[in-house]
Amino acid sequence: MSELRAVLKGITPPSDEQMSDIKSFLEKKYGSDIVLAWEDDKTIASGFKLEIGSVVYDWSLRGRFTQLKDALADLPFSNGQIIPLIKDMVAGWTPQALAEEIGTVVSVGDGIAHVSGLDHAAYGEILLFSSGIRGMVQDLQADRIGCILFGDEQEIEQGDTVRRTGKMAGVPVGNDFVGRVVDALGSPIDGKGPINADDYRPIESPAPSILDRQPVNKPMETGLIAIDSMFPIGRGQRELIIGDRQTGKTTIALDTILNQKDNDVICIYVAIGQKASSVAQLVQTLRQHGAMDYTIVVNASANEPAPLQYIAPYAGCALGEFFMNAGRDVLIVYDDLSKHAIAYRALSLLLERSPGREAYPGDVFYLHSRLLERAAHLSDEKGGGSMTALPIVETQAGDVSAYIPTNIISITDGQIFLESDLFFSGQRPAVNVGLSVSRVGRDAQTSAMKSATGTIRLDLAQYREMEIFTQFSSDLDDTTKHQLIYGQGLMQLLKQDQHHPLKQHEQVILLVVALAHTIKDIPLDKISEFNSALLKYIEAQAPYISRDIEQTGKLSEENRNSIIELAEDFQKRVVEGKARLG
Ligand code: ATP
Ligand code: MG
16 A cells, blocks of 8 residues: 655644644544655645645635635525624634545546546536636546536646535526626626626526426417417426427527517527527617517527537526526527537537437436426415426427437427428418427416417318318319318418517407408408508507407407407408508
8 A cells, every 4th residue: 555645735834733733633534654744835825734635624824714704605694693693703613624625637628627536526516627717527437527618628738636616506697687698607798797696596406396386377478379379388388499490490489589578577598509690680689679678698609618508508597597486487498409419419428428319318308308397387385486498499301200309399398390391481480280289378378369269270270181182173162262261361360470479469359350251352462461450450440459358368259249340341441442451
């Protein structure tokens, strides 16, 4: 066995009495074979440091102050209590020989450092490198630790020292984050100066338990008629937006954020692995529509290291939890989790974990389930706040049975499936009505919306079937013709321009009109224009209708009849050339 060596460091050597104290301490702890050496260290202002291998006992002035600070931080106190508390503490305080572990960098590269000598570091703990860069423990092995880096790896060299911090990775959170663009560590990147944090939350925290939750019962309106009518989303729900590239996924999430204006909802948009220019564009759009007043953007662009892309959604979620726990309603968008999974795959392969299906590591399901489970509608005892999650997933050639899409479909409460063919044929938002579903949102729909939507899904399904049947026949009977025109009208109704969310009452009016087969004489390509003109007409003629619907959430029989009558009137006027569209 090699002999054990302890090094005592400081400026002034210890007195004989101190030396014998230290020796007896060492003998008790490590046996009598230990050799004690003295070393001058100018960095220690007063007191000593004792190093035995990777373990350090810090009796220096700075070390003792750190201990005092940590001890204070653990106490729950208010401002009025703090002075007597500190006096108490200082009077009765004796510094403990707190062990500090120091490790060494074995290798570094690709955003990852392997460290040896930190025997007690925990999974998820933050490590501090001598150059000041931080990292998070992601892999524990017998002889070394794999650590992902949150800074420039160029500044870390083999042989550098690494300290444990004993803290789990976290982000600052607070009210002042609203309106800001931050990176995955919560630091501002919008050039608007530092942000005052109210608190610091771990990025990973357990999801609310069943007892702390209540059923989804309030709607989270997207403002998109194709979604709110057929696939309603409730506050606290997790609804996946899935589709190929460039099918309008981001636009749906963005429009939903725009629609939360005046709804008292805090929105968080987490951009993972996107082009910085796309995110800048999106922030610009949010600003233009006044939506940055209630939105936080968390960005980890494609050019940032994989570790930051990996933690970005958890950091966003921690921010969301801060507001949810304060009783607020939160909407969080993860755009997108395919890129998140890819960043995690890169990390895992570098950490030498064995690859599984599609080269993803075995725990990629847990990667997303532990994130999405944190969306919740809290019980009233817990403040009644909610966090609604809209994860986005990109598919390849519409393949929803690939690994990541199937995983996330099984974790969420439904999906909005977007289709390239629809998108390119001009049907936007390109929602595939047959493949989309919302499992809990119906409970949250208002009664006005429920009664207005009626049989729209069924009618659309029938229309699609009939459309295929009649594709090749030119000679159609009148009922079939009517059915086709009606179905085409419905498809037109579902078309909506981007950044033009519709309010609940507007959707209800348009649905009532369309489902009552009212529009027969308007050419298909004019229906969108007709609809927006009709909304203005009804608002001018009978403003009480929108008021009733918004205030009561109900659609009375009289109002329904008035809507249909007014629509028929307006149609007649348009056909006769008395009213103009646009
Ligand atoms: P990516 O795969 O690149 O992330 P995406 O699926 O998020 O793409 P978007 O960026 O939302 O798609 O939309 C693609 C393009 O289609 C954008 O230029 C957007 O402006 C346009 N677009 C999306 N929805 C609509 C709409 N309802 N009306 C008109 N244009 C739309
Ligand atoms: Mg997108």
